[in-house]
Structures are given as C-alpha cells and as structure tokens.
Amino acid sequence: MNVDDTIETRVLSAADALFYQYGVQSVGMDRIRDASGVSLKKIYQCFPSKGALVEAYLRRRDRWARTALEERVADHTDPESRVLAVFDWLYDWVDGPDFHGCAFINAFGELGAGSQGVVEAVREHKSAVRTFLRGLAFETGATDPDWLASQLSVLLDGAMSNASISDSPAPARHARSAARTLLHDAAVAADAPAESAAGPEEPPAGHEEPAAGPREPASTAPGG
C-alpha cells in the first residue's frame, strides 16, 4: 500500500506492531520474519542485531509521536487550546484499539538496566516531548514554563500508564482537566503574582520544598 515499501520499512512496521503489543523480550526474530515476510538473512542485513532493531523501533515511535503531536497542536492558535490539544490527541490515541501504554516507558522498564541504546532513545524521546511542552507552556505566558511543562509531562506519562492498566481512556480526560487547572493557576499567578487564590501558608513565588521526614523507605522496603 505504502509508496515507501522498502524492506527496512516492512521489517520496522512488523517489529513495531509486535514489540509494542507483546513487549520486546517476548517477541522473537522468527515472529518478525513471519509478520513481515522478510527472511532472517535480509533482516540481519538491515539490522545487525535485535538490539539495533529495537532502537530503530523506538526512534520510529519517537518520530511518529512527535509529528502527530505537532500536527494536532498546529490546528489551534489559542495557547491554552494548543496545550489541551496535546491531551485531546492523547485521548484519541489511548482510546484506540491497539493502545498498549507508552512504548518508551514499557521498553525502559523491560530493558532499562542493560541496554545503553534503549536508555538513550527513551531519554531523548521524553526530553523532546518535554521541550515541546515547554514551548507550549511558554506561549501561555505562564510564570514558570519549565515547571509547568514538567507538570504536564507527569500528567502525560501518568495518563498513559493509568489508561493502559485500567484499559480505559478516562485517565486522558483526568489528565486533560488537571492540565487545564494547572494552566489557569499559572495564568492567575502570572496576572496577580502578589497573592495566590487560597492557602493560608503559601510562599508567593517558587515551589516549596517537600518536608523530608525521618523515614527511610529503603530500610523498611521489601527490596531492602
């Protein structure tokens, strides 16, 4: 169907579908051969090892997600709508039949402590998304676009995990409404920086430190 129907593309498409649905370690090269119709010999000519194929899979996902995000955001001009468009895109993706969580979070959890290339690809993707969010946050005139972008990034990842586990798109809505509240709060703080809306003990600027208690979870953790 596609004009770009090279061997590399066919292998990558099959690997993407299988890796994303079943996980990397559960999918063998023979399954990729069966799904792509490309012999093992040619697969290993394009990708010298399974690890290289995994990294190419992640880079492909990164390109896809970034362009999809940018296209979806480009439909809006209002800064708030542009931010919320991210979460609308998330909803549509999460609501689709073949959503299985964030491929990068999954790959990191599965192979994190053992594959340098995977760690790099995951970090690159997440930091690219956050950079993109930072630009959107800056457009809204938020007082601290970096902080707001980090919060939005937390919402994005959390919504993907929650949606995958609960098998429901509702977390995308929860994240969207939370994002809207954060946007309004940042805008309110930018309009009236002298005082926040509520809270009897509130430093006017900056984000206060967490009160680090004496507990050390590692000592009582099961992993200790």
Added chain:
Amino acid sequence: MNVDDTIETRVLSAADALFYQYGVQSVGMDRIRDASGVSLKKIYQCFPSKGALVEAYLRRRDRWARTALEERVADHTDPESRVLAVFDWLYDWVDGPDFHGCAFINAFGELGAGSQGVVEAVREHKSAVRTFLRGLAFETGATDPDWLASQLSVLLDGAMSNASISDSPAPARHARSAARTLLHDAAVAADAPAESAAGPEEPPAGHEEPAAGPREPASTAPGG
C-alpha cells in the same frame, strides 16, 4: 536479622530485590537461589512456579506500599496535608538509591498481555491506591472526590515513571505542586460553585468532553 526469617520470606526478599531492579524476565531462578541461599528444591516447594513467585512479589509490594502510605498519611490531620503527605512519601521513595520505577507498571508492561495473575495483582494495587486517594480527597471536601482521586493517581504514576526515566526525584515535586493546585481548585470550586476563577468558556460543573477530532491515530500509527 528479622524475626520473621522463614524460608518463604528469604526467597521473597531476594526475588523482590532482583525482580524490582532487573525486571522479571531478566532474573532466573538460579539468581534467586544464589541471592536467597535457598535451594531450588525448597523454592519450588514454597512457590510452585516462577509465575506464582512473581505474583507473591507483587502482592508483597502492594502490602508494603499501602502500609507505608497509610503510616505516612497518619502523621497529619489537616486534609490537605494528608494528601500532600502522599507526595512527600513519594519523594522520599523516589529519591532513594534503589528506586526503579513502579513495580506494577513495570511488571504490567513486561508481562501484561500473557499473565492473568499479574494483571489482576496490578489492577488490584492500582485500584486500592486510588480508593485510598479517594478517601483523602473526600476529606478535603472536594466537589468530586472521585475525579480528584483519579487526577492524583495520574500524577502519582506519572511522577514515578518520570523519576525513573530521568533518574531524578524532581518529578515528585512537580507532582506535589500540581496536586496542591488541584486541591485548591477543587476547594475553590466547592466554596464558590457558581463560577470558576478563570476561563471565558467554562461549564460550572462537570468536566467537559474532549473534542474528538477526525484523526484516527491507528491509521497513521507505526503499528498500523
């Protein structure tokens, strides 16, 4: 050292440390035998298969996280402080040297589509945490404690993922500040339900629907 030093406990402790740090599929039973000092024969007497050991590991993590959360929250009486204590606990955990993300998200991503027991354990844990959050949200007098609890759950999971990937405890702070904003917003909405603080087009109650665009991500997705 521990009084409860049964064979089962020693096996579970070793399995917990290894599964959590390296992932389930990357750890073989021989490594658990070496780490626990319990022979394979006795391990298989306690746990009839590796899958059973994995499920016991997840249940143990569930008990640990729930009791740690409850203890930490019990130190506070103010409803807002009780909610924020959850994120302070998260910060301490995430900041520890042996934090490797959420064991349940990791296990689900790794084994999700293939192990019924794992899926059940993960869903039980996540729904238990959300029930706990719902109780805290109810105490704050929020208009929609269910919705607020879902938002907090998204923040929790997102902060764990972000912290694990970025290898930094900062996402816990981002989540905490976002949680505080959401709390204040919910309280404001409860105090003055007629009108929200900002936004020219705002339904006063309920959470609006996302504008589902004509795009279908599955068609342009790499997995399609």
Added chain:
DNA sequence: CGGAATCGAGAACGAGCGTTCTCGCGTCCG
C-alpha cells in the same frame, strides 16, 4: 545404632531464542 526421611548441589532435560550456516533454486551477465 539403623533405617528412613530430608536436604543441598548440581546435572539433566526440554524449550525458546539470537544468530549463522547450508542447501537447493532461480536469475542475471558474459
């Protein structure tokens, strides 16, 4: 003391996987 049960260490077994090699078969250039 004696036999029976238990135990730990490790071999064994079967399966799966990543990667490479073999072997026919078709194809293309001289």
Added chain:
DNA sequence: CGGACGCGAGAACGCTCGTTCTCGATTCCG
C-alpha cells in the same frame, strides 16, 4: 549456454532458562 551470484526456507549452534531428577551427605527418631 554457463557459471557465479543472490535469495528464501529452514536446519544448526550455542546459550539461557524453568523445572525436575539424581546422588551423596546429614539428620532425626525409635
């Protein structure tokens, strides 16, 4: 026409892993 090359299908190899079996050694109870 002919030989060298490329190709796909699949076997083969080496490794790992989950699970079970073997085999001495130890221990426990009558």
